[in-house]
Amino acid sequence: MEQILKFHKLFSYELQCVCYNWTVHSRVGQTxxxxxPFMKISVEYFxxxxxxSKLLRExxxxxxxxxxxxxxxxxxEEVNHEPLEQLLNRPVxxxxxxxxxxxxxxxxMFDWQPDSKHVHLASKMMDEIASFFNFCIHRKGNLEKVFDIEQQIISYNPIPLMFSLSEEATQIELVKKQGQNLNNYDIMKIRLQWQKYFHRIRLVRPSRCFVSDIE
Incomplete structure (x- = not known):
């Protein structure tokens, strides 16, 4: 949080400097x-x-x-009469x-303005950052689900669950390999690899590689 605050103070200062000395040649996009790129430090907060938010509601x-x-x-007034939940959503x-x-x-903007190309590029960069945050949030959610699944594999009757997960993983991989003309032997080989994988994490230890393998 401290790093995020320092970054936004600096960013705010730079934007204010541009705004206070505004001309048609000012470069907000360049800023x-x-x-x-430094906005990615907020990923942990996201x-x-x-x-x-869940803890707050509880x-x-x-x-x-x-x-x-x-x-x-x-x-x-210091918080603009906003509830805490809304303040938590502000960085997002x-x-x-x-x-x-x-x-x-x-x-x-006009094409002749010096900042035009920077604004266009900055918009693309913000799109990429938003996608990066969404990916990280999605990945964290997957890791939490995988942890629950691994606990089930270790703690409960693993055989039906192992086959169910291996079949789901096989179907995901087949979707990725569409157009490669896989025959029945290739599909069986993929399915067997996933069965061995889930059997291994049940017998040895929970695997943190599961999400990467599936994705």
Whole structure:
């Protein structure tokens, strides 16, 4: 969180400098292009945000004192009278808001303006960052699901589950290999490889490679 705060303070300062000295030659897009790669430091926040929101909702329901404190804080002008849940969502929404801002700027700029190409490039970069965050969140969700599955494989009757998972993994791999003219032997070989894989993680140890293999 400290790194995220420092970054946005610096980014805010640079944008303010551009705005306070605004001309048709000002370069907002160039500033975004320079700082956009560093926005990826927020990925850990994005990954933990859902868990934090869930915990917040539970505490608001179960702890009246905590609920009252949060309510009192949300009424203060320093937080623009926004509830805590909305503040937690702010960093997540900010990326899409940045992209929307850049798209609007791109539509309203002339080609002869020096910052035109930077705004266009910055918009693409923000799209890529949003996709990166979505991928990381999706991957974290997969890891959590895989951990639950691995516990089932280790703790419960593994045979039916092992065959079910190996069949699902086989179908995913076949979709990826469409157009390669696989015969029945090739398909059987893929299925057997996955059966061996799930048998191995049951007997040896939980595997953190599962998500990468499936994806």
């Amino acid at each position: 975004f292009c320079k700082q956009a 990954q933990k945000k859902e868990q934090a 505490l608001l329901k179960s702890d009246p004192k905590f609920n009252q404190i949060v309510e009192d804080i949300s009424q203060q 929404k900010r990326i899409s808001e940045y992209n929307l801002l850049l798209q609007k700027m791109n539509e309203s």
